[in-house]
Amino acid sequence: MEIEASDFEDYDSHDEGSDVDYDDTAEEDIELSDMVNEKARRKAYEVDFNVLSLSEIVLAQVTASNHISGVLGVSLQQAGALLRAYKWNKERLIEGYMDTPQEILDQAGVVLEEAQALILKPPEGFVCSICFDDSEAGAVLGLRCGHTFCQPCYEYYLTQKIMEEGECRRIFCAESGCSVTLDEQAIANVVPQKVMERYRVLQDRAYVADNGSLRWCPAPNCENAVECRHLHSSFSIIVPTVACACGNNFCFGCGLGDHQPAPCGLVKMWQKKCADDSETANWISANTKECGKCQSTIEKNGGCNHMTCRKCKYEFCWVCMGSWLEHGTSWYNCNRFDDPESTDARDQQAKSRASLERYLHYYNRFANHEQSAKLDQDLYLKTEKKMEEMQRTSELSWIEVQFLKKAVDVLTSCRMTLRWTYAFAFYLTKSNMTELFEDNQRDLEVAVEALSELLEKPIEKEKIAELRQQVLDKAVYVDGRREVVLEDTARGLADGRWEFHTSIETKL
Amino acid sequence: MFARRLSKELKDLAMNPPAGVEVVDANDFKVWKLSLAGAPGTLYEGEKFQLEFNFGPNYPLESPQVLFVGKDVPIHPHIYSNGHICLDVLYNHWSPVQTVASICLSLQSMLSSCTSKERPPDNATYIKTARANPKHTAWAFHDDTV
Ligand SMILES: [Zn+2]
Ligand SMILES: [Zn+2]
Ligand SMILES: [Zn+2]
Ligand SMILES: [Zn+2]
Numbered sequence: 001m002e003i004e005a006s007d008f009e010d011y012d013s014h015d016e017g018s019d020v021d022y023d024d025t026a027e028e029d030i031e032l033s034d035m036v037n038e039k040a041r042r043k044a045y046e047v048d049f050n051v052l053s054l055s056e057i058v059l060a061q062v063t064a065s066n067h068i069s070g071v072l073g074v075s076l077q078q079a080g081a082l083l084r085a086y087k088w089n090k091e092r093l094i095e096g097y098m099d100t101p102q103e104i105l106d107q108a109g110v111v112l113e114e115a116q117a118l119i120l121k122p123p124e125g126f127v128c129s130i131c132f133d134d135s136e137a138g139a140v141l142g143l144r145c146g147h148t149f150c151q152p153c154y155e156y157y158l159t160q161k162i163m164e165e166g167e168c169r170r171i172f173c174a175e176s177g178c179s180v181t182l183d184e185q186a187i188a189n190v191v192p193q194k195v196m197e198r199y200r201v202l203q204d205r206a207y208v209a210d211n212g213s214l215r216w217c218p219a220p221n222c223e224n225a226v227e228c229r230h231l232h233s234s235f236s237i238i239v240p241t242v243a244c245a246c247g248n249n250f251c252f253g254c255g256l257g258d259h260q261p262a263p264c265g266l267v268k269m270w271q272k273k274c275a276d277d278s279e280t281a282n283w284i285s286a287n288t289k290e291c292g293k294c295q296s297t298i299e300k301n302g303g304c305n306h307m308t309c310r311k312c313k314y315e316f317c318w319v320c321m322g323s324w325l326e327h328g329t330s331w332y333n334c335n336r337f338d339d340p341e342s343t344d345a346r347d348q349q350a351k352s353r354a355s356l357e358r359y360l361h362y363y364n365r366f367a368n369h370e371q372s373a374k375l376d377q378d379l380y381l382k383t384e385k386k387m388e389e390m391q392r393t394s395e396l397s398w399i400e401v402q403f404l405k406k407a408v409d410v411l412t413s414c415r416m417t418l419r420w421t422y423a424f425a426f427y428l429t430k431s432n433m434t435e436l437f438e439d440n441q442r443d444l445e446v447a448v449e450a451l452s453e454l455l456e457k458p459i460e461k462e463k464i465a466e467l468r469q470q471v472l473d474k475a476v477y478v479d480g481r482r483e484v485v486l487e488d489t490a491r492g493l494a495d496g497r498w499e500f501h502t503s504i505e506t507k508l
Numbered sequence: 509m510f511a512r513r514l515s516k517e518l519k520d521l522a523m524n525p526p527a528g529v530e531v532v533d534a535n536d537f538k539v540w541k542l543s544l545a546g547a548p549g550t551l552y553e554g555e556k557f558q559l560e561f562n563f564g565p566n567y568p569l570e571s572p573q574v575l576f577v578g579k580d581v582p583i584h585p586h587i588y589s590n591g592h593i594c595l596d597v598l599y600n601h602w603s604p605v606q607t608v609a610s611i612c613l614s615l616q617s618m619l620s621s622c623t624s625k626e627r628p629p630d631n632a633t634y635i636k637t638a639r640a641n642p643k644h645t646a647w648a649f650h651d652d653t654v
Contacts, residue, residue, distance in 0.1 A: 129605040130568060132516040157604060160569040176603035176610075 043483070045260055045490035049228040049242040049252065052214070054204065057225055061207050064088060072097055077183045078110045084169050084203075085109075087210040109170055109181030111144060118142055119151075128153050130174060141190065143182065147175035151190075158182070158191050168202035218255050219248035228252040235264050237493045249413075258413075261489035262420040269502060270423040274363065362426040369419040373412050376452060380408040386459055394461060403468045407455060407475040414448050414482045421485060429499040433492070440488055444481040451478050510567060511537055517608050529612045538563055541577075544612060550620045557582055559615070560591075561608060571602035573643055574611060583625040586618060590635045592642040594628065599647050 042048065052060065061080070068079035071094060085108035086093040096104050105112065119139050127134040130153035142148035149157070157174045161167040171187065173180045188196050208214045208225045212232060217224045226242045232253065239260045240252040250257055253264040262270070308315050316323055387401040421441045428434055451474045459467065492498045514537045521531050521542075528545035540561040546552025558578035564570050576582065576591035586594040597606055597614055628634065638645055 130513070131510060132513045153604070156569055160566060164566070164570070174604050176597070176605050177601075178603075 043487060043490075044494065045239065045241075045486040047228055047230055047238060047240045047242065047252070049226050049240075051217075051243075051245045052225045052227055053245075054223045057204055057207060057214075058200075061088075061203070064090060068093065074110070074112065077185050078112065081110045081170075081181070081183055082108045084206065084210070087212075088207060109172070109179065110183070111180075118144075120148060122148075122150070130157065143173050143180045143186070145173055145175070145178050145180040147173050147178055147180075149174055154190050155192075158187055159195050162187075162191070162195050162199050162202065166202055168199055168206055215252055215255060217244040217246060217248055218250055219244060219246050222246040222248060226252060237263070237496070239263055239490065239493070258416060259420045260417060260486055261493075262424045263493065266423060266427055266500065267420070270366075270426065273359070274366075359426070362422045366419050366422040369415040369422075372452065373415040373419075376408055376411050376415070376455065379455060380404060383455070383459065390459070390461060390464065394464075396464065400468065403472055404455065407451065407471045410475045410479050411448065411451055411455070414444060414478055417482050417485060418445055418448060421489075424489065427500040427502060429501060431499065433497050437485075437488060437492070440481070440485045444478070444485050447474070447478040447481045451475060513568060514563065520607075521609060526609050526613050526616065528616060529609070532558070540608065542608070542612065544615060544619075546582075547616060547620050551622055551625055552582060552619050555580065555582070559612070561611075568604040568606070571598055571606070571643070572608075572611075573641055574598050575642055582619060583627060584619060584622050585624075585626055585628055588628060588631055588634050588638070590638060592634075592638060592645065594647055596647070599643060 061083075062076075064083055065076050065079040068074070068083055068090060069076050072079065072082070074082070082093055082097075082104065083090070085104075086096070093104070119141055122138070122140045125134075126140060126148070128140070128148075128150040130149050133150060139151045140148045141151055141154045154174070158171065161171050170181045172178060173182070184199075187199060191199070205216075208216055213229045214225050214227050216222075217226060222244060224244050224246060226244060228240055228242055230238060230240055230252075235253040239262065241249060241258045241260050242252045243249050251259055251264060251267075254267065256264075256267065259267045314323075383404055387404060390396060391398060391401050418441070421437075421444075425434075425438070425441070428437070451471070454467075454471055454474055457467065489498075518531070518534055518540075521529070525531070528547055530543045530545075531540065532543050533539075533541040540563075542559045542561065544557045544559055546555040546557075557576055557580055560575055560577045562573040564572070575593060576587060581587060581589055581591050588594075593615070595614060595618060597603075597611065
C-alpha cells in the first residue's frame with residue numbers, strides 16, 4: 001500500500017504538464033516496486049487512466065484558472081483566456097509569461113487594466129457599421145479599441161459567432177482586422193443566457209479537445225471524458241484501451257472500440273485495406289477474364305483452356321485469349337504459352353492470387369469472430385428467457401442464473417481480441433518470435449470455441465448446477481488465455497520484438 | 509433586420525461607386541450582379557468582368573457568396589477558372605463591417621497587384637472537386653501579396 005501512495009505522489013507532482021512522459025516515471029516506479037511487490041504493477045497491456053464526469057471537467061478548468069490567476073496575478077477570466085490560448089498547458093504558459101509577459105498577453109488577446117465592453121451613449125453622428133442604422137436612440141458598445149456598434153448588432157454578432165460558428169476560444173471585435181478580443185465577462189454582459197450556456201458547453205468541449213491527455217467517451221449519450229497521460233507518440237508501442245464509467249471500452253489513441261492487441265496505426269491500415277475494393281478487384285483479375293468478343297466476364301472454374309463464352313458462344317484459349325480456331329489441333333497446349341508476354345502475365349496473376357489468398361485467410365478469420373460474437377449474443381438472448389423461466393419454476397436464485405451473462409461477456413471480449421490478433425498477424429513478419437504468438441492465438445481460439453459450444457448446449461433443469469460450474473470454469477480459463485495473448489503482444493510491442501511488413505509508426 | 513443595410517449599400521453604390529464598379533442587376537436582396545472593370549495601367553486594363561453576390565439571411569453577420577460569372581473570368585493566381593476567388597475576407601476573415609463596395613475594392617486591388625496572368629497551380633484539380641458554393645471550400649491562404 002505504501003507503494004501505491006508514493007505512486008500517487010509522483011503522479012500529482014507531474015500533474016501539471018501534458019508534456020511529461022509518464023512512461024519514464026512509470027518505469028522508475030516499477031524498478032522500485034519490483035522488489036517489493038510484483039503484483040502491484042499494472043499488466044503490460046493496461047494503461048493508467050481516469051474517468052472525468054462533466055462536472056469534474058468544469059471543475060478542472062476552474063482549478064487550473066485559479067492556479068494561474070494566483071501565480072501570474074491576473075483575474076480568473078484572464079487566466080482562463082491565457083490557458084485557452086496555451087491549450088491548457090500550465091507549464092508552458094507560466095514559462096512563457098515569465099519571459100515575455102506582454103507578448104503572451106497580446107497573443108491571447110488579454111488586456112490587464114482596461115474594463116471590457118464599455119456601454120456608451122452613441123456619439124454625435126453615429127452610424128452603426130453593421131446595420132447602417134443612424135438613429136442615435138439606443139446604447140452602443142465598444143471595446144478599448146474604440147470600435148463601436150449598436151447594442152443589438154453586438155448581440156447578433158456574438159450570437160452568430162457562438163451559435164452558428166461554434167467559436168469559443170477567441171472572439172474578436174467585429175471590426176475588420178481588429179485583434180482585440182472579448183473576454184467571458186464581456187460576452188456574458190451582451191448575449192442572452194441561452195447563448196452563454198452554449199458558450200460554456202463549447203468551452204468544455206474545447207478544453208477536452210485541446211488537451212492531449214483528455215478524450216470524450218465516444219459512447220452515445222455519455223458525457224464523460226477519459227484522462228490518460230501517455231504521450232500520443234507512444235501509441236505505436238502501447239495500445240491504450242480505457243474503460244469509461246458508462247461501461248464503454250475504447251481506445252484512447254484513436255477513439256475506436258477496444259482493438260487490443262493491434263496498435264492504432266495498424267488498425268487504421270487494416271481498416272483501409274478492408275474498405276479498399278482493390279483487393280476484390282485483384283481477385284477478379286486473378287480469376288476472371290473478359291470474353292474477347294462480347295466483353296462479358298467469364299470465370300474459369302475448370303482446368304481446360306478451351307473456353308466457350310456462354311453468352312456469345314465465342315471459343316477462345318484461356319491462356320493466350322486468342323480465338324480457339326487458330327490453335328488448330330494443339331488444343332492440349334497453347335503454343336503461345338511460353339511467349340515472354342504470357343509468362344509475365346502468368347507470374348503477375350500468380351503473385352496477386354497468392355497475396356489475395358493470404359489476405360483472405362486473415363480477413364475471413366477477422367470477420368468470422370465479429371460475426372460469431374453477434375451469434376453468441378443472439379444465443380444468449382434466447383437462453384436468457386429460458387433461464388428466467390427456470391428461475392421462476394425452480395429453487396435457483398437470480399444470481400445463480402446470471403452466470404450465462406458473465407460467460408457471454410467474456411466470450412464477446414475474447415472474440416474481439418481474437419479478431420484483432422488476425423489483423424495483427426496479417427502485418428506481422430514471421431520469425432521464431434512470432435511462433436509463441438501464434439500458439440497463444442490458437443490456444444485462445446480453441447478455448448473460445450469450446451466455451452461457445454458449451455453455451456449452445458440445451459439447458460436441463462436438473463443439470464443446471466453442473467452446467468453453471470462448467471461454464472464458469474471455462475470462462476475463467478478463456479479469460480486467462482486472453483490475458484496471455486495480450487500480455488505477450490503488449491510486451492513484444494514495448495520491447496520492439498515484433499516486426500511488421502509496413503512501418504506502422506509512420507502511419508499513425 | 510438587415511434589409512435596411514442592403515438598401516443603403518445599394519444607394520451608396522449607385523451614388524458613390526468605387527472606380528470601375530457598376531451595378532448590373534440588383535432587383536432583390538438575394539442576388540446582385542456587378543461588373544468590375546480592370547483598372548488602367550494594370551494587366552487587366554480594358555477587360556470587364558461579371559461578379560455575382562449571393563446574400564444569405566444572416567448577411568452581414570455571414571459573408572456573402574461571391575464569385576466571378578460569365579465567360580470572362582480573370583486569369584489570376586488566386587482566381588479559379590470556375591469563378592471561385594481565394595480571398596480571406598470572403599471566408600474566415602470576414603467581418604460584418606465589410607460591404608459589397610469594400611469587397612469590390614479588395615478584388616480591384618488583388619487584380620491590380622498581379623504581375624503575371626496565370627491560373628492557380630491547382631486549378632485543374634480544384635475545379636473538378638470543388639462544390640458550387642466557394643464557402644464550402646476549406647481555403648488555405650498563403651500569399652496575399654499577389
Ligand atoms: Zn447596428
Ligand atoms: Zn476593435
Ligand atoms: Zn462513457
Ligand atoms: Zn486506437
